[in-house]
Amino acid sequence: MNNHTDFHDVRILRNSGLSIFIDNGEIEEISNNCTQGIACRVLVNGSWGFASSDHISDTGGVLSSAVRLASRTHARSPRPDIELAAVDPPVIQDLPLIEKDPGEVSIEEKVELLLEIYKRAKIPDVSSASVIYSESVTEEEYKNSEGVETQYSLVRCGFAVTAVASRNGVFQMGRESRFDVCGFELFDRHDPLELGHKAGTTAVDLLSANLPKGGRMPVILDQELAGVFIHEAVGHAAEADHVIEGNSILTGKVGSQIATPCINVMDDPTMHGFGYYPHDDEGVGSVPTEIIKDGILTSYLHSRETATLLPGTGRPGHARSQGLSRPVIRMSNTYIENGDSNLDEMLLEINNAIYLIGSRGGQVNPGEGVFQFNAERGFMVEDGKLTTPLRDVSLSGHTLDILTNIKLVGNDMKMNSGRCGKAGQLVPVTDGSPHILVSEATVGGSG
Amino acid sequence: MKQDIDQVMNLAQQAVDIAIQAGADEVEVFGLTGRSVHVDIQKDKIDLARESFAAGLGIKAIVSGAVGFSSTNDPSGIRDSALLAVGSAKVRNSDPDWSGLPVRSDYCIAKGIFDPGIDNMDIDACIDLSMMMIDGAQSVKDTIPISGKFTCSSFSYGILNSNGVEVQEDSTRVDGFFDCRAGEGNDLSTAFEFDISRSLDIDFFHIGHEAASEAFKSIGGVSIDSSEMDVLLKPNAIADILESTFCPSISAENIQKERSALIGKLENQIGVEELDIIDDGLMENGIGSSRCDDEGVPSKCNRIIENGVLKTYLYDTYTAGKAKVESTGSAARDNYAQTTSIDVCNLKIEYPASDIVAETNKGVIIDSVIGAHTANPISGDFSVEARNSFLIENGEITSPVKSMMISGNMFDLLQNIIGVGRDDRVLGNIITPTLKISGLKVIG
Structure with a gap:
């Protein structure tokens, strides 16, 4: 041999x-x-x-x-x-x-x-x-x-x-x-x-919460659900293996405006969160990667192999494995940076809307850019106030529509930890965001 | 090389002896050895081939009804591991509901779960089958392969306990998965196909071909208005929803801990009259079949729903002892590093089949769903995104639907089945045809 x-x-x-x-x-x-x-x-x-x-x-x-x-x-x-x-x-x-x-x-x-x-x-x-x-x-x-x-x-x-x-x-x-x-x-x-x-x-x-009526409407996402959105819908689509497979809505979009200018997104393995690592599982020292800057897609997440295949689209350092599995391109600590709005201002901005809180998980098809998330709970928003409490409320839609429909970004970023699944492997991650206001999204519910 | 299970079970016997000497009343050791080959496909080429070998032990020690667990894959660490299990059991107060580990039994043979052709399958043969999926995908014009995966594995397990249970079994499985795309930009659509078996009887070309055809057919979807309508949930879709809602709700553990909507519903009508649901641990060629469950209780066929009436929950030895019934042989574990929990073996949906598409005047048919795991496992409420769905008009499948959610409740769904197709599919531990549900909420 x-x-x-x-x-x-x-x-x-x-x-x-x-x-x-x-x-x-x-x-x-x-x-x-x-x-x-x-x-x-x-x-x-x-x-x-x-x-x-x-x-x-x-x-x-x-x-x-x-x-x-x-x-x-x-x-x-x-x-x-x-x-x-x-x-x-x-x-x-x-x-x-x-x-x-x-x-x-x-x-x-x-x-x-x-x-x-x-x-x-x-x-x-x-x-x-x-x-x-x-x-x-x-x-x-x-x-x-x-x-x-x-x-x-x-x-x-x-x-x-x-x-x-x-x-x-x-x-x-x-x-x-x-x-x-x-x-x-x-x-x-x-x-x-x-x-x-x-x-x-x-x-x-x-x-005693109510079931929401499904339909298209403005929504406010709390820090946890907005964090799940940025991880699931944007972070996965920025993984270079999906891009190379032609299975990402972000294919060919580095340098393009994909979100409203108030959006900045980072993936930072050096942050001491649950997704921390000193070097990745192919021996590359960790560095923070800026995925979106002022609404413009700036980088994909790379391994050493994909960084060569897609030159000029970011640095390696994101190959991770669960235990003895093969290294695969993964996120670490992913978040939307703080903006300058806040929840009170957002509530006054919209009417007949829903405020979604927390997450029971979600799933995304990175190629079509279609996602589904389940919130833990929610409230109706009427006349600038939180009114009827809601349960079993979910959110779905197209990633790029949501990114361009984000109108306000809060200044109260929070991170949440969990495990992210891809290629049959689970790795520890965190994701986070401040509150965000989206002018239109599809809310699912059986009320 | 895959390690000999007899060697692992020799260590298991040592672990039993050490734990008993350390003060355990009862001990169970689960040993596992295995070899797997994975082939990862990226686009139309093989990206990486992988071979992995595993061998380890999980030790359960019981002191006054309290259970301590420990696992290791280091042969020199057996003694420490056994002592940790006993030490952990001693932390807990005694459990009056503990009725003992299973005792020695006779086992029926689970047929068709081992294929010697998979046991020693060479990498070249694995690559050939992987490339058949690529060929299948490329046989459909105007589609592009995204990725795929081939896996074959061969496992041997053994269970040894201080009540005389001593059992070993060998099994194999093989599966293929392929993901394709068609169209561009806003018209891009993707689709996957998957198959799994205990033996090398899978048509790998078909997996690639189906994924590509489904992606192609899904291009150019139309939007639909929100309404309630007849929804045909294909096997992938219904299996995902059942796994996240129905399966946890029939677990006796969830019943006893008041985390199931089926508490007190035995002998009640919970589904339409023609509906039967069985869970058969001895089903021939079954992905979940074995001579015994993962505690060593003989496998059997459990009738869960008969003519729409709930007949039994699923029990392991502990919950059966607590409820003063017999175990249904439903203790399951994913690997040696975990203790057992209650799960289905081969859950099969039975209902008189008919030509359900031809019988549908207006409705949608959905291949799979996104987000079933976010369903409320207790209430059964779900709200999921549909994938690869199509309109049905006057008995025929017509346009693809672009984006759509469906919302409903799994328990209502069992009451609203109005037909099933002739397309039984094995999706791991769930075997089901397409189910036709009346009046499900569709959100466009």
Whole structure:
């Protein structure tokens, strides 16, 4: 077998984690996880081979499997050679400081805190509540054929509380979560008991909320939902692999006005949020990428391969993987920058509109630019005031229409953490925004 | 090389012994080894081929009815992992509802879940099948491949517990996915096709061809006005909605924790009279078939809805003990690093089939939906964006529809089925034909 490779890299991961699940006031599960593994990626004449194993000692076997896969792929489905964008070796600096090592906090203390959060969520009319806690330490070693050799370790910690309220056969949910690249000081930064209470009151308040009438109307999105919009609808379409596949509405639009001039969008892996990384999973040091500046598309998100294929459209540093999977172009901490408006001003601007709050998730077709998001709740906006509370309200439409219909951007940016799915892999991210006002969007609802 | 499951189960026996010595009343160890090959396609070329090997153990230790869990893939870490599981169980107070781990049973054989041709499939064969999808897509004029994926995997698992359960099984699966586009700019449309099987009986050319044809047919969509109308939900669409709403609502755990709208509805009419829904853990060739569930309880066929009447919830050993019924064999886990939860095996929708398009005067037919996971899993309310949808006029499929949402409630939907097609599809753990629903809200 010909062992010549144009490039190869090796990642060795060691991960240990603990999760605690409290359900209806009892410990439902305490789960410990300790895994390790190795992944090798090789490039042979424009074709990639990739192999991974749970046995970190098997570097030779994994590397030769990857070389064979790349060589066979090249033989049967040849592609032009790939030139990876030149990059400086990463410098690992400014890692988030861990103030309270979660491993030093006793399991009894953790359980006690979670039970207290549970109690705050379990207000009258809440029929069931659960709290999930997780902590993990991930150590990554990275080496490549260009001589890069680094390693770093990240601690992640967080919790989510969910309350379900029921009355006369109506069921509604409230959920709050905080996850971050940090230690147990997470619980000093956010008041977990207050958040537990908020999950409970949201669920109960929704019991008496109305179903919205669907249709086209002006909307105000809160920070969380606007953050989901910018991540799902804009961020994914800016991923260069989608662009190369012709599966993005942003194809060929770098340099064009795609949004109202008051919109600036960043993806910043150096920010100490849940999406933080010191270098990406092909060894490129992280740098902030400006996706939209004054409404003009300025960059896509790139890997070393795509940065060469689409020159002049941005820098690499966005290839990430879940565990031992292959690196794929992903977001990190994505947000709309603050503008100069605020919610009060927005309410006076529109009438017969809906204010949508929070998110239960969403999905997007980046090629057609069609998206669907579900808000956690909402309010009718009438005569400059929030009136009827609403539930099960969703938003859909075309990304580019929404971007050009944004009329006002608030000055109250907030970030939310979560996990983003793509190519069958989940990676930690945050997204955020200030409040935004959109002059017309499609609201779905069965009222 | 895929690791021998016998080696993993030797470690499992050690873990059982260590946990019992450390004070566990009962112990269960789930061991898994596997090999997968993935081929990623970008446009009309193979982008990356990947092979991965996994082997690990998940240890459940029980002390006074409280469960602690630990997992590892490091053979030298078995002892620490077993002790962590016992230590975690001791944190919890005793659970009076705990009725014990399953005991030794006889198992029926799950037929058609292992194909030796997949077990040792060479990379060249995987590349050939991947390229058949590309060929299929390129056989449709004026369309462009976006991306695709081929996966084949071979897994062996074993379950060992301190009550005498000792079971092993081998299985394989293969799947193909392809995404295509047609048209440009505002007229751009995309479509995907997918197929999955336990054996190499998939037509890969057809996957590419269907994705491309559907993308081509969807160009030039018309807008429609909001109204209520007959909606034909094709298998992809209905399976997505059921998975996010119906499946969680029949879980006995959600019933017992008051998180399901089906509480107290056993023996009630919850669907139209002709509707049957079964969940068959032994279905021949079934993607969710195995001789036992992931706790070692023998698999069986559960009749969930019979003539529109709800007959049972789905139970694992714990929830069955609490409700004083037998487990339905519904404990499932994705991998060794997770404990079990309740899930369907092969959920099948049955209803007398007819020519539902020809029988529709005015309506829409929807291939798939975006956003089903945002549905309210308890109330069943959903509001999703329709993909690749078409108008039906006078019994014939006519224009594509540009953009449209549908809003409704899954429980109402079961009561409003007025027909199903002859197009049963296997979509992973759900097997369904197209369902015709009357009076669903469409938002244009």
